[in-house]
Amino acid sequence: MKKTNNSQAALLGLQHLLAMYSGAVAVPLLIGTALNFNTQQMTYLVSIDIFMCGLATFLQLMRNRYFGIGLPVVLGCAIQAVEPLKMIGKQFTIQTMYGAIIVAGIFVWLISGQFSKVKRLFPPVVTGTLITVIGLTLIPIAVQNIGGGTATTSDFGALKNIGVGFLTVILILAIQVFARGFLSSIAVLLGLIIGSVIAAFFGMVSLDPIKEAAWFHVPQPFYFGVPHFEWSSSLTMIIIALVSMVESTGVYFALGDILNKKITEQDLKQGYRAEGLAVILGGIFNTFPYTTFSQNVGLLELSGIKTKRPIYWSAGLLMLLGLLPKAGALATMIPTPVLGGAMLVMFAMISVQGIRILAHVDFSDQRNVLVVAISVGLGLGVSVYPSIFQDLPKTLQLFLGNGIVVASLSSVILNLVFKGKQATTENETKETGDILEKIED
Numbered sequence: 001m002k003k004t005n006n007s008q009a010a011l012l013g014l015q016h017l018l019a020m021y022s023g024a025v026a027v028p029l030l031i032g033t034a035l036n037f038n039t040q041q042m043t044y045l046v047s048i049d050i051f052m053c054g055l056a057t058f059l060q061l062m063r064n065r066y067f068g069i070g071l072p073v074v075l076g077c078a079i080q081a082v083e084p085l086k087m088i089g090k091q092f093t094i095q096t097m098y099g100a101i102i103v104a105g106i107f108v109w110l111i112s113g114q115f116s117k118v119k120r121l122f123p124p125v126v127t128g129t130l131i132t133v134i135g136l137t138l139i140p141i142a143v144q145n146i147g148g149g150t151a152t153t154s155d156f157g158a159l160k161n162i163g164v165g166f167l168t169v170i171l172i173l174a175i176q177v178f179a180r181g182f183l184s185s186i187a188v189l190l191g192l193i194i195g196s197v198i199a200a201f202f203g204m205v206s207l208d209p210i211k212e213a214a215w216f217h218v219p220q221p222f223y224f225g226v227p228h229f230e231w232s233s234s235l236t237m238i239i240i241a242l243v244s245m246v247e248s249t250g251v252y253f254a255l256g257d258i259l260n261k262k263i264t265e266q267d268l269k270q271g272y273r274a275e276g277l278a279v280i281l282g283g284i285f286n287t288f289p290y291t292t293f294s295q296n297v298g299l300l301e302l303s304g305i306k307t308k309r310p311i312y313w314s315a316g317l318l319m320l321l322g323l324l325p326k327a328g329a330l331a332t333m334i335p336t337p338v339l340g341g342a343m344l345v346m347f348a349m350i351s352v353q354g355i356r357i358l359a360h361v362d363f364s365d366q367r368n369v370l371v372v373a374i375s376v377g378l379g380l381g382v383s384v385y386p387s388i389f390q391d392l393p394k395t396l397q398l399f400l401g402n403g404i405v406v407a408s409l410s411s412v413i414l415n416l417v418f419k420g421k422q423a424t425t426e427n428e429t430k431e432t433g434d435i436l437e438k439i440e441d
Contacts, residue, residue, distance in 0.1 A: 008182050012305050013313025015189035017321075018334065019346060020076050020293045024053050024318075027077035027288050034086040035094065041224075043325060047217040049077060049287045051322025056278035056290040057315035060271065061308055069271030071255045072300060072311045075278060078244045078291040081237070085288065088233045098283045099227035104237035105279030105289070108245065112272035115245060116265040118412075122253060125368045126411040128357030130250040131257070133379035133407040134294050135351030140383070142347050145340025160202045161337040168195035168341030188299060188342050195338035204335040214325045223286045236394075237289070241279065244291040245272055246408050251292040254353060258297065259306050294350060301349045367418035371411055379407030 028045040037045060056075035063070030088097045122130075146165030148156045155161065172191035176184050183190070199205055252271055256263040271292075278290040300306050361368050382388065383403030389396065400406055 006309075009307075009309040010313045010317075011186050011189060012303060012310035013315075013317055015186055015192075015303070016074055016296050016299060016310060016314040017317050018192050018339075019188065019296055019299050019342065020053075020074050021050075021334075024050060024076040024293075027082055031082060031085050031089070031288070035089045043214055044217060044220075044223060045287070047214070047322050047325045048219050048223075048285055049322070051217075051219055051319050052278070052282055052285060052287045053077070053290065054315040054318030054320075054322065055281065056275075057311065057318065059274040059278055060292075061311055061315065063270065067270050067273035067277055069252065069267050069274060070308070071252070071259065071261075071267075071271075072306060072308045073251070073255060073271075074293045074296040074311060074314060075275070075290045076293045077287075078240065078289045081240050081244075081289045084236050084240055088236065092230055092233060093228060095225045095228040096230050096233050098222075098224065098286055099229040100233040100237040100283075101289055102227055102280055102283030103229060103234040104241040105276050105281075105283060107238045108241050108276030108279060109273055110276075112269045112276060115272055116268035118249060119263065119265050119268055121412045121416070122249070123415065124357055125361045125371050126408075126415055127250070127253045127257070128354050128361060129372050129375045129411045130354070130404070130408055131254045131357065132351050132354030133376055134247075134250055134254065134297075134404055135347050135349070135354060136376070136380055137383040137403045138294065138347040138350065139344065142340050142343035145336050145343060147337070147340070149336040149340075160199075160204065164195060164199045164202065164204065164335060165337035165341040165344075167198065168192070168338045169344055171195060172342060172345050184304075186303070188303070188346065191345075192334055192338060192342055195341060196334050199335040199338055204337070205333055207333070210326055210333070217323060217325055219285050219322075221284050221286075227283060241276075241289065243402055243405050244275070244289065247294070247402070247404050248272070248275060248292040250404060250408060251294050251297060254294070254297045254350065255300070257353060257357060258301055296346075297350055297353070299346050299349075301353055367415075371414045371418065374414060375407045375411035378410045379403040382406045 025046055028042070028049045032042045032045050053074075053076050057073070060068055060073050060075060061070065062068050085097050085101075088100055144151060146162060148158060148161040150156060168191050171194055172187045175187035175190050179187065196205060248271065249268065252263050252268060255261075256267075275291060282288050282290055358372060361372075363369055380403060382400065386401035386403075389400045392400065
């Protein structure tokens with residue numbers, strides 16, 4: 001494992017920050033726009049959301065006896081919460097929306113112990129499938145960003161977008177392959193910077209976000225008023241929280257695989273608790289639910305730096321940017337196609353990590369073949385066409401419209417059906433350890 005000094009760790013932390021920044025600010029922008037927030041409200045929403053991303057990440061990093069998984073993981077807004085929160089905000093009030101978030105956070109904290117027992121349901125054939133699907137379902141988002149971000153706009157797929165996006169991919173690959181030492185570890189960061197500079201010559205970089213941003217913001221509890229609690233809204237957000245927990249489980253196992261660390265029930269429990277606490281704070285400070293960001297997993301694999309120190313820097317920088325909106329606006333200057341190019345490399349690395357696990361699964365056993373084939377097919381299919389379940393009740397749509405969750409349910413259920421009690425025996429646990437050792441070697 002590569003070692004870093006403080007200055008190098010800071011650069012790596014900045015790299016992690018830029019990798020997740022657009023996903024983090026997308027949630028407040030989408031919800032604030034849908035609920036007709038004014039400029040002042042939107043400024044608060046985005047700035048404090050970034051601050052809370054940093055705080056939520058700290059909660060996971062600082063492992064203690066009560067919460068925190070203690071792995072190099074970055075937390076950000078759960079994108080799957082956007083539509084339900086928009087619905088609650090429009091149908092009820094903003095205060096109801098934040099009351100539901102607080103209830104969901106309390107729920108996650110309370111069930112973390114029981115939910116952590118799902119570990120026994122995740123042998124290598126399941127974890128390998130899930131990690132592969134996580135990466136594959138994210139790749140279309142990267143390609144869409146390379147095209148310009150929104151497929152319905154007139155300049156989507158414009159030559160300058162595609163050119164800058166794929167040039168960023170080439171830059172990252174070239175730096176990763178030909179650079180030596182620390183420079184290869186920050187290939188994504190250098191690709192983002194150089195790609196943005198080149199994009200500026202094509203008029204793709206705007207300074208307006210910096211001009212319009214405020215100088216300083218302070219987190220303020222209940223900024224939008226005292227929360228209201230309504231049962232159907234709370235139930236909706238609890239379902240979203242469960243979806244996030246399933247998704248986070250896959251990310252935890254992916255991190256464990258990269259770090260050659262066995263993820264225990266206690267690890268899962270403390271990881272879920274940290275997320276629950278982050279969600280509660282999100283409701284109190286009027287931001288959003290927070291969950292583990294899978295895009296940063298690929299960055300760990302790519303950089304080869306797998307310690308927590310860069311993530312501490314990333315968390316600290318996020319909190320600083322949240323307090324200084326003008327500084328935070330710098331990260332929004334990165335053109336979407338440039339960001340898409342970096343995402344393509346990172347998301348593909350996640351898929352490769354899953355494939356490496358599957359490479360050591362016994363595929364002479366036809367049952368393993370079926371588990372992987374059906375689960376990958378369902379996960380990718382639902383990701384492309386989540387509307388296939390539009391005639392089902394809304395509650396089921398929230399679950400089944402997420403390809404990662406569908407792949408998780410499919411792989412776990414099929415593995416249990418085909419192998420029965422054998423799927424959770426000590427042999428499976430030993431197999432997991434053997435596979436991690438082979439991959440590390």
